[in-house]
Amino acid sequence: MSQLENIITDVSRLFIGEAVPDFYYHDTYVKNIKPVYAVALPKSHEEVKALVRFAIEKDLVIIARGAGSGVAGAQVPIKGNELIIDLHLMNRIIQLDEETLTLTVEPGVLIGNIHDFVEKKGYFYPPDPASKHSTIGGNVATNAGGLRAVKYGTTRDYVREMTVVLPDGEEMTLGSLNIKSSSGYDLKDLFIGSEGTLGITTHLRLKLIPLPKANVTILQALETAQKATEATLEILKSGVDPSGVELFERSALHYAEENLGYPLKSQVGQAYLMISLDGNDQKELDGRIDTVQSVTKHLTLESHALNAEEAKKNWALRDNILLGLTKFTEFELLDEVVPINKFAELIEATKAMQEKHGLNVLNFGHAGDGNVHTLLMKDDLTEEAWTKKRAALLKDLYHKVDTLGGLPSAEHGIGIVKKEYMDNMTQTINLEYMRQIKKIFDPENRLNPDKIF
Amino acid sequence: MSQLENIITDVSRLFIGEAVPDFYYHDTYVKNIKPVYAVALPKSHEEVKALVRFAIEKDLVIIARGAGSGVAGAQVPIKGNELIIDLHLMNRIIQLDEETLTLTVEPGVLIGNIHDFVEKKGYFYPPDPASKHSTIGGNVATNAGGLRAVKYGTTRDYVREMTVVLPDGEEMTLGSLNIKSSSGYDLKDLFIGSEGTLGITTHLRLKLIPLPKANVTILQALETAQKATEATLEILKSGVDPSGVELFERSALHYAEENLGYPLKSQVGQAYLMISLDGNDQKELDGRIDTVQSVTKHLTLESHALNAEEAKKNWALRDNILLGLTKFTEFELLDEVVPINKFAELIEATKAMQEKHGLNVLNFGHAGDGNVHTLLMKDDLTEEAWTKKRAALLKDLYHKVDTLGGLPSAEHGIGIVKKEYMDNMTQTINLEYMRQIKKIFDPENRLNPDKIF
Numbered sequence: 087m088s089q090l091e092n093i094i095t096d097v098s099r100l101f102i103g104e105a106v107p108d109f110y111y112h113d114t115y116v117k118n119i120k121p122v123y124a125v126a127l128p129k130s131h132e133e134v135k136a137l138v139r140f141a142i143e144k145d146l147v148i149i150a151r152g153a154g155s156g157v158a159g160a161q162v163p164i165k166g167n168e169l170i171i172d173l174h175l176m177n178r179i180i181q182l183d184e185e186t187l188t189l190t191v192e193p194g195v196l197i198g199n200i201h202d203f204v205e206k207k208g209y210f211y212p213p214d215p216a217s218k219h220s221t222i223g224g225n226v227a228t229n230a231g232g233l234r235a236v237k238y239g240t241t242r243d244y245v246r247e248m249t250v251v252l253p254d255g256e257e258m259t260l261g262s263l264n265i266k267s268s269s270g271y272d273l274k275d276l277f278i279g280s281e282g283t284l285g286i287t288t289h290l291r292l293k294l295i296p297l298p299k300a301n302v303t304i305l306q307a308l309e310t311a312q313k314a315t316e317a318t319l320e321i322l323k324s325g326v327d328p329s330g331v332e333l334f335e336r337s338a339l340h341y342a343e344e345n346l347g348y349p350l351k352s353q354v355g356q357a358y359l360m361i362s363l364d365g366n367d368q369k370e371l372d373g374r375i376d377t378v379q380s381v382t383k384h385l386t387l388e389s390h391a392l393n394a395e396e397a398k399k400n401w402a403l404r405d406n407i408l409l410g411l412t413k414f415t416e417f418e419l420l421d422e423v424v425p426i427n428k429f430a431e432l433i434e435a436t437k438a439m440q441e442k443h444g445l446n447v448l449n450f451g452h453a454g455d456g457n458v459h460t461l462l463m464k465d466d467l468t469e470e471a472w473t474k475k476r477a478a479l480l481k482d483l484y485h486k487v488d489t490l491g492g493l494p495s496a497e498h499g500i501g502i503v504k505k506e507y508m509d510n511m512t513q514t515i516n517l518e519y520m521r522q523i524k525k526i527f528d529p530e531n532r533l534n535p536d537k538i539f
Numbered sequence: 540m541s542q543l544e545n546i547i548t549d550v551s552r553l554f555i556g557e558a559v560p561d562f563y564y565h566d567t568y569v570k571n572i573k574p575v576y577a578v579a580l581p582k583s584h585e586e587v588k589a590l591v592r593f594a595i596e597k598d599l600v601i602i603a604r605g606a607g608s609g610v611a612g613a614q615v616p617i618k619g620n621e622l623i624i625d626l627h628l629m630n631r632i633i634q635l636d637e638e639t640l641t642l643t644v645e646p647g648v649l650i651g652n653i654h655d656f657v658e659k660k661g662y663f664y665p666p667d668p669a670s671k672h673s674t675i676g677g678n679v680a681t682n683a684g685g686l687r688a689v690k691y692g693t694t695r696d697y698v699r700e701m702t703v704v705l706p707d708g709e710e711m712t713l714g715s716l717n718i719k720s721s722s723g724y725d726l727k728d729l730f731i732g733s734e735g736t737l738g739i740t741t742h743l744r745l746k747l748i749p750l751p752k753a754n755v756t757i758l759q760a761l762e763t764a765q766k767a768t769e770a771t772l773e774i775l776k777s778g779v780d781p782s783g784v785e786l787f788e789r790s791a792l793h794y795a796e797e798n799l800g801y802p803l804k805s806q807v808g809q810a811y812l813m814i815s816l817d818g819n820d821q822k823e824l825d826g827r828i829d830t831v832q833s834v835t836k837h838l839t840l841e842s843h844a845l846n847a848e849e850a851k852k853n854w855a856l857r858d859n860i861l862l863g864l865t866k867f868t869e870f871e872l873l874d875e876v877v878p879i880n881k882f883a884e885l886i887e888a889t890k891a892m893q894e895k896h897g898l899n900v901l902n903f904g905h906a907g908d909g910n911v912h913t914l915l916m917k918d919d920l921t922e923e924a925w926t927k928k929r930a931a932l933l934k935d936l937y938h939k940v941d942t943l944g945g946l947p948s949a950e951h952g953i954g955i956v957k958k959e960y961m962d963n964m965t966q967t968i969n970l971e972y973m974r975q976i977k978k979i980f981d982p983e984n985r986l987n988p989d990k991i992f
Binding site for chain 1: 637638639640681682683684688689692693695696709711712713715716717718719720721722723724725726728729731732733737748749750751752772775776777778779780818819820822823826827874876877878879880905908909910944945946947948949950951952953957961964965966968969970972973975976977979980991992
């Protein structure tokens with residue numbers, strides 16, 4: 087063991103064998119009990135390289151990990167004898183460069199801290215996953231999306247440059263400060279969203295944009311999710327360029343209202359849209375509010391442009407759907423995605439599945455980009471019934487997603503929990519080339535093996 | 540030869556051996572004289588597949604080609620005995636889907652036709668390379684950029700889905716109608732910008748957005764390119780979100796003014812910016828014009844918000860820089876890119892090189908994304924002196940681009956003319972992985988070999 091202690095000389099950053107805390111055996115929802123060789127918490131790129139070289143010498147498998155806030159099991163040990171490299175102490179914000187509009191960070195910086203840091207200085211890092219305690223490295227590993235992707239895109243669109251340590255201990259820098267490139271293959275986008283299977287990110291340069299000076303939220307009530315999907319299409323086609331179009335069902339909101347102790351501003355209808363608009367000119371924003379209301383008039387029961395306080399309270403309800411539910415039942419959170427015009431069809435299909443399988447289902451999600459968060463609820467089912475019914479429902483659900491032209495994961499990643507569905511829903515030839523690319527970078531299958539595919 | 544004629548039964552779509560027109564031996568600037576085996580013009584995905592299989596049987600190298608409007612020699616035969624697959628007859632616009640905001644096209648559709656088609660229906664395909672006669676397939680092959688990339692991104696950002704025929708004759712669909720994905724490696728972005736070395740695109744689904752209802756152009760005169768670069772940074776930081784920030788020097792404009800027979804609206808200063816703004820609300824646009832003028836006031840000599848007729852005339856001058864020059868001299872057009880804050884430093888460096896090498900140089904380009912178009916002019920140099928001086932200057936120039944953190948190509952591709960510089964300016968490890976990826980998809984090196992690297 088002497089070598090590992092030579093690399094990480096500070097004992098508080100090293101856990102070996104049985105000393106590994108329980109924390110490292112699970113992410114938000116997925117737990118595994120394979121014994122871990124050790125957990126090391128490097129503080130520098132050089133320490134990461136040394137750790138990878140150590141793992142090569144000892145023939146250990148490596149898992150790179152950030153905040154442990156994943157939900158797909160991508161960072162959970164499944165092989166036994168893994169060396170976990172926890173990057174959350176590499177959390178320095180290195181430089182805000184106002185001449186290239188970039189922020190240089192280490193991978194362990196929390197996404198909420200990036201938002202706070204740049205917004206104070208008048209800049210904006212748009213990707214906005216619900217978990218503000220996730221790390222930027224983890225966001226890159228899953229190509230995290232969130233609420234603002236409909237206008238601003240996902241994490242992929244904000245990584246200008248990244249340095250990775252490869253499974254052979256070498257390093258590579260992908261991308262650059264250049265905004266355009268037609269200079270060879272795009273290796274950077276291969277690494278983004280690869281869930282820690284190709285390399286370990288140690289350094290990132292992120293694209294920033296100026297912070298919008300004004301924003302507003304419109305809350306709309308609609309009879310059905312189908313009408314909410316139609317309204318979403320009208321909004322997207324109108325040119326108002328919404329920065330968010332969230333859809334949730336009344337049934338999903340119920341738990342948040344219970345938990346926070348106050349009602350949503352609208353109490354009619356079975357489905358709701360919360361539409362965000364941002365910009366720099368309040369009057370122009372008012373014009374866009376009018377446009378939203380006029381193009382959706384034939385579809386909505388109510389439509390409210392919220393004042394600042396209302397917006398805060400109603401967004402808190404939306405954000406509380408998951409937290410609220412936690413107090414009532416165990417659940418499984420999905421993040422399937424379908425073409426935007428299939429959103430309601432998928433939601434309707436989940437209701438038929440709820441009846442068929444006797445398992446309660448809720449839906450909310452990012453209607454503006456077709457990303458549904460379906461929730462399966464355990465309620466008072468036995469562990470056995472829950473496991474069985476859930477498996478049966480998931481099989482139906484992902485089959486339906488597939489027939490709608492969708493994908494198993496929009497923003498959480500495949501990890502281990504969606505591998506089977508990924509396998510069913512991906513063309514064999516695409517999977518085969520993914521495997522061959524994995525083999526190029528990681529011929530010994532050392533880095534997060536058996537995740538994704 | 541019977542097989543080839545069995546695949547392409549219409550003789551007007553097949554040229555064999557010496558019947559191959561001269562057109563196929565060159566692109567816009569690059570000519571080669573290696574004999575071509577044949578040129579086939581398929582009209583369907585199935586014909587493309589059959590042609591690739593024919594090439595495999597006969598052990599021929601394949602070059603896929605669109606409009607032949609490339610400028611880097613990527614589609615020029617260099618091996619001898621190539622089968623050229625000319626896709627420009629696969630030029631159907633298949634479907635405008637208003638529910639997914641996508642346009643389905645074949646690869647041979649001209650980019651100008653896409654613009655016209657969707658704009659008539661109120662939609663917008665933002666990528667805007669100068670050559671409206673380039674094909675969308677070619678745009679994807681080079682990740683074409685153009686004037687609007689500063690706001691809207693490049694071709695990469697508008698390809699939702701593409702079907703390719705691979706070098707082994709199999710087919711693969713990359714991407715999907717889904718807006719978000721965290722479902723495995725991003726193979727699609729690997730193919731975009733791969734200059735026809737990995738696969739032949741036969742089918743594309745493009746992302747559309749609503750057409751902005753209003754736009755305006757501001758023309759600014761500045762003392763130097765340095766001041767124009769500083770003004771560009773101020774504009775980008777102000778949040779006005781320009782859809783174009785073009786920079787050109789007075790010396791480059793001279794030829795366009797001569798050619799079109801009228802002057803630019805401003806005649807002071809050595810550098811100019813043309814700034815485009817677009818949106819849906821004219822009043823809000825007026826506010827952004829004020830912002831542009833106020834944040835750049837300390838840097839500009841003149842600043843004019845142009846009326847529609849002025850905008851048209853002054854844009855025609857900008858667009859005529861190359862065409863104007865054609866009438867005066869032979870030239871080489873570059874498309875190097877540097878971080879946005881290095882734009883002026885690069886331009887200044889080219890002037891020192893002009894003195895050092897005795898070769899006239901002009902600059903214009905997309906200041907908003909750091910993409911300089913440097914022009915080397917032959918003027919009345921002998922062929923020998925032109926070749927020698929040009930090579931010496933290019934060596935210096937790309938070295939400078941490299942030291943500024945730039946790349947050899949922003950939007951035209953590497954082809955054959957920039958291979959040497961790409962090789963010098965790219966880390967060995969990145970090049971090595973690009974080569975390994977090429978080998979996965981094309982182990983026999985059949986598809987456009989010896990291009991890029």
